[in-house]
Amino acid sequence: xxxxALPILVLLVDDYPDNRDIYVQFLTYSGLRxxxxxxxxxxxxxxxTLRPDVIVxxxxxxxxxxxxxxxxxxxxxxxxxxxxxxxxxxxxxxxSKGALDAGCDLFITKxxxxxxxxxxxxAIVGAARPHRGDSTP
Amino acid sequence: MPSTRSxxxxxxTGKPGDGGAVRLELLESLLVAETAxxxxxxxxxxxxxxxxxxxxxxxxxxxxGGPRLLPLAxxxxxxxxxxxxxxxxxxxxxxxTQALLAASPITITPNGDRTxxxxxxxxxxxxxxxxxxxxxxxxxxLIVAAPPTPALARQARWLGRVLGPRLAxxxxxxxxxxxxxxxxxxxxxxxxxxxxxxxxxxxxxxxGRIVIANARAEGxxxxxDDQSEGRRxxxxxxxxxxxxxxARHAMEGTEAPRHEVPLVDPADGSDLLFELLSTTTTDARxxxxxxxxxxxxxxxxxxxxxxxxxxxxLRQTEAAARAERDRLDLVIDSVADPILVTxxxxxxxxxxxxxxxxxxxxxxxxxxxxxxxxxxxxxxxxFVSNLFFEGGTLRRSGxxxxxxxxxxxxxxxxxxxxxxxxxxxxxxxxVTILHDxxxxxxxxxxxxxxxxxxxxxxxxxxxxxxxxxxQNELLRRSHIALEQASALKSQFLANMSHExxxxxNAILGYTSMLLKGVSGELTDHQHRNLERIDSNSKHLLxxxxxxxxxxxxxxxxxxxxxxxxxxxxxVREVLSEVEPLVARSTLTVTTQIDEALPPLRSDRxxxxxxxxxxxxxxxxxxxxxxxxxxxxADAATDRVAVAVADSGIGISPRDQDxxxxxxRQADDSPTRRYTxxxxxxxxxxxxxxxxxxxLTVRSALGEGATFTLxxxxxxxxxx
Numbered sequence: 039x040x041x042x043a044l045p046i047l048v049l050l051v052d053d054y055p056d057n058r059d060i061y062v063q064f065l066t067y068s069g070l071r072x073x074x075x076x077x078x079x080x081x082x083x084x085x086x087t088l089r090p091d092v093i094v095x096x097x098x099x100x101x102x103x104x105x106x107x108x109x110x111x112x113x114x115x116x117x118x119x120x121x122x123x124x125x126x127x128x129x130x131x132x133x134s135k136g137a138l139d140a141g142c143d144l145f146i147t148k149x150x151x152x153x154x155x156x157x158x159x160x161a162i163v164g165a166a167r168p169h170r171g172d173s174t175p
Numbered sequence: 176m177p178s179t180r181s182x183x184x185x186x187x188t189g190k191p192g193d194g195g196a197v198r199l200e201l202l203e204s205l206l207v208a209e210t211a212x213x214x215x216x217x218x219x220x221x222x223x224x225x226x227x228x229x230x231x232x233x234x235x236x237x238x239x240g241g242p243r244l245l246p247l248a249x250x251x252x253x254x255x256x257x258x259x260x261x262x263x264x265x266x267x268x269x270x271x272t273q274a275l276l277a278a279s280p281i282t283i284t285p286n287g288d289r290t291x292x293x294x295x296x297x298x299x300x301x302x303x304x305x306x307x308x309x310x311x312x313x314x315x316x317l318i319v320a321a322p323p324t325p326a327l328a329r330q331a332r333w334l335g336r337v338l339g340p341r342l343a344x345x346x347x348x349x350x351x352x353x354x355x356x357x358x359x360x361x362x363x364x365x366x367x368x369x370x371x372x373x374x375x376x377x378x379x380x381x382x383g384r385i386v387i388a389n390a391r392a393e394g395x396x397x398x399x400d401d402q403s404e405g406r407r408x409x410x411x412x413x414x415x416x417x418x419x420x421x422a423r424h425a426m427e428g429t430e431a432p433r434h435e436v437p438l439v440d441p442a443d444g445s446d447l448l449f450e451l452l453s454t455t456t457t458d459a460r461x462x463x464x465x466x467x468x469x470x471x472x473x474x475x476x477x478x479x480x481x482x483x484x485x486x487x488x489l490r491q492t493e494a495a496a497r498a499e500r501d502r503l504d505l506v507i508d509s510v511a512d513p514i515l516v517t518x519x520x521x522x523x524x525x526x527x528x529x530x531x532x533x534x535x536x537x538x539x540x541x542x543x544x545x546x547x548x549x550x551x552x553x554x555x556x557x558f559v560s561n562l563f564f565e566g567g568t569l570r571r572s573g574x575x576x577x578x579x580x581x582x583x584x585x586x587x588x589x590x591x592x593x594x595x596x597x598x599x600x601x602x603x604x605x606v607t608i609l610h611d612x613x614x615x616x617x618x619x620x621x622x623x624x625x626x627x628x629x630x631x632x633x634x635x636x637x638x639x640x641x642x643x644x645x646q647n648e649l650l651r652r653s654h655i656a657l658e659q660a661s662a663l664k665s666q667f668l669a670n671m672s673h674e675x676x677x678x679x680n681a682i683l684g685y686t687s688m689l690l691k692g693v694s695g696e697l698t699d700h701q702h703r704n705l706e707r708i709d710s711n712s713k714h715l716l717x718x719x720x721x722x723x724x725x726x727x728x729x730x731x732x733x734x735x736x737x738x739x740x741x742x743x744x745x746v747r748e749v750l751s752e753v754e755p756l757v758a759r760s761t762l763t764v765t766t767q768i769d770e771a772l773p774p775l776r777s778d779r780x781x782x783x784x785x786x787x788x789x790x791x792x793x794x795x796x797x798x799x800x801x802x803x804x805x806x807x808a809d810a811a812t813d814r815v816a817v818a819v820a821d822s823g824i825g826i827s828p829r830d831q832d833x834x835x836x837x838x839r840q841a842d843d844s845p846t847r848r849y850t851x852x853x854x855x856x857x858x859x860x861x862x863x864x865x866x867x868x869x870l871t872v873r874s875a876l877g878e879g880a881t882f883t884l885x886x887x888x889x890x891x892x893x894x
Contacts, residue, residue: 054677054681056678056681056685057677057680057681057684060681060684060685060688061684063688063693064684064688064693067688067693098673126673127672127673127674127675127677127680128672128673147676148676148677148679148680149676149679149680149683149684149712149716150680150684151683151684151687152684152687152688153687153691
């Protein structure tokens with residue numbers, strides 16, 4: 039159960055470095071472990087390798103976009119169980135539905151304050167790992 | 176040998192004592208004789224037998240053929256020589272004439288010339304004159320016998336006196352019988368003649384009794400007892416009628432010789448009518464009588480009656496025909512088209528008034544009019560004459576060009592002709608109706624024009640349609656272009672939104688982190704400045720969100736999520752969210768909520784967005800005073816109203832429409848007091864419309880404003 043005792047590992051996928059930086063700073067400050075990816079392919083590689091607790095996925099990505107990346111993650115048995123939070127500047131309804139269809143577990147429209155993202159991460163991981171919150175220091 | 180025989184049977188001939196028996200024998204034979212000839216024959220036979228006479232001839236005056244004696248019977252004379260013994264009594268000096276006139280029988284002896292002229296020849300004869308019935312008359316006749324014996328001489332005078340009256344009586348009887356037979360024949364003939372006449376003929380005496388009637392008259396006026404009762408009564412009636420007619424005739428005399436007598440036919444009881452022609456006859460012996468001829472005029476009367484009936488009918492028919500003709504004239508005259516009736520000679524028999532207008536002209540009319548009328552007449556005559564000689568159809572139509580005599584204007588006419596044909600198949604008349612074709616031609620011309628105009632119109636419509644199709648195509652293309660542009664715009668705005676949000680996310684994120692002291696402690700001044708950055712960033716975000724909302728609504732991409740929710744709870748939620756704003760103001764915010772309101776079925780998030788907008792506006796535009804939120808329901812319309820009233824600056828009526836337009840505030844000037852993109856109310860009204868409701872304002876400048884959101888309790892189309 040050592041794994042479960044570790045802080046939540048978040049894979050943060052965003053092509054805009056400043057946004058990655060804000061969330062990395064704040065989530066790390068808040069005691070979470072954060073790994074970054076700046077495109078879809080990188081996100082897939084790190085997800086398969088690191089098996090994070092949650093993936094925060096920007097949808098507009100160069101190369102392999104967030105929708106397709108999510109679909110592949112959800113198709114793969116290794117990553118199927120990992121919650122994916124879509125975090126995007128796209129505010130239209132079609133985007134939200136497309137994201138949920140692709141397999142995203144949650145859809146958040148930017149701007150999203152760091153503390154709100156933290157709340158959502160804790161909620162979604164807590165649901166997946168019920169005892170996780172109790173063992174957090 | 177008669178003499179021998181008589182001598183043998185009688186024996187003592189010539190004896191005076193036997194004279195009585197001999198005479199008796201002759202008398203007996205004379206009495207049974209029926210005719211003069213028989214009587215004479217028997218007398219001569221007696222002379223031959225009793226008196227020894229060998230030759231004898233009896234002559235008598237028959238009265239036929241003048242004063243002469245004709246042979247009646249003879250003895251010893253050849254029958255063919257009998258006629259030679261006839262004696263003309265006017266031959267004076269003839270021995271036989273002398274013998275006839277002699278007082279007693281004489282003996283004639285031939286003596287030269289005196290006897291030479293007699294047929295007696297050289298014979299000596301005894302001539303016996305036959306005494307007449309009355310003494311003063313001439314002798315009846317003469318017997319000449321030879322030889323003159325003494326016995327004969329003795330009996331001669333007696334024989335003359337016996338035979339004479341007997342012969343005279345027989346001759347007279349014969350004559351009477353003859354004349355009676357003649358009379359009977361004549362009567363028979365007369366009766367046949369009278370009966371042959373079919374008219375009843377009667378002779379009546381002075382008392383009116385019928386003396387003579389022919390068969391036809393008897394049939395009418397006489398009956399037997401064995402005839403039927405009806406017949407007898409008919410006859411009785413006829414007699415009465417006839418008597419009355421005769422009496423009338425007698426009174427009126429011959430001046431009125433014709434009388435009509437109605438009688439009854441006894442045979443069948445039918446009525447007969449006779450004309451009575453009477454003539455009075457006067458006869459010395461018969462007295463005055465009336466000869467009546469009844470002429471049967473029954474048939475004549477019937478014929479007369481029929482004739483009268485025929486005549487009456489004729490008169491009636493004639494009257495009807497005249498009335499018909501008058502009516503026809505009226506009808507024909509009332510027809511506006513000229514009508515003419517022409518006989519085979521080409522003469523116009525009849526024409527109506529319109530025809531008269533064309534074909535007749537008064538003497539006084541102008542030469543111009545006369546000329547036109549003549550021309551019309553000529554045209555018509557040639558048209559009609561052609562038709563008469565044409566066989567075939569009874570009806571024909573043609574066209575002739577006439578002119579109006581009054582104006583000289585051309586009259587193109589359609590002539591419709593009907594031939595009137597007699598039973599024998601001859602054309603007796605021609606009826607022509609002329610119909611003015613001017614209007615028809617005008618119509619045809621107009622029709623042509625119309626067709627032309629129609630064709631033009633069609634062409635123009637075709638062109639216009641083609642143009643329209645072209646324009647449509649252009650429109651379609653521009654529509655496609657517009658749709659593409661619209662899609663591009665939406666895409667652009669979506670992209671813009673995304674591109675705005677990404678850096679805004681960073682600004683807000685960093686600001687938030689700084690304010691939370693992630694990067695270390697801040698001075699108050701730094702903290703205040705960061706809060707301003709944060710506030711402006713959030714305002715920018717709200718503008719971006721508003722623009723996105725408008726875009727989504729216009730693109731029809733604003734999804735609705737309909738649920739049932741209680742309104743009071745929603746209002747309280749909104750109030751708690753704006754609490755920081757209220758807290759900063761000096762305003763009194765109150766609510767009037769009907770807690771018994773049924774849940775509203777709508778898009779909760781959109782309703783909340785509208786109410787927040789209205790409430791923040793009220794707080795924003797109300798410097799002091801109060802804001803009241805009222806929630807009510809109208810059961811009649813099944814609608815819910817959320818009214819936000821304030822005591823703020825108010826909106827002038829002129830601006831009350833402007834405030835609902837995109838990017839507008841009542842005060843649009845660059846120096847306006849109140850911030851905001853001016854999209855809030857525009858979005859709110861659009862959202863209210865999407866939810867089947869409406870957003871209205873009631874306000875006056877400086878007197879606050881009341882915004883009312885009215886929503887149906889159920890969205891339109893909700894089952």
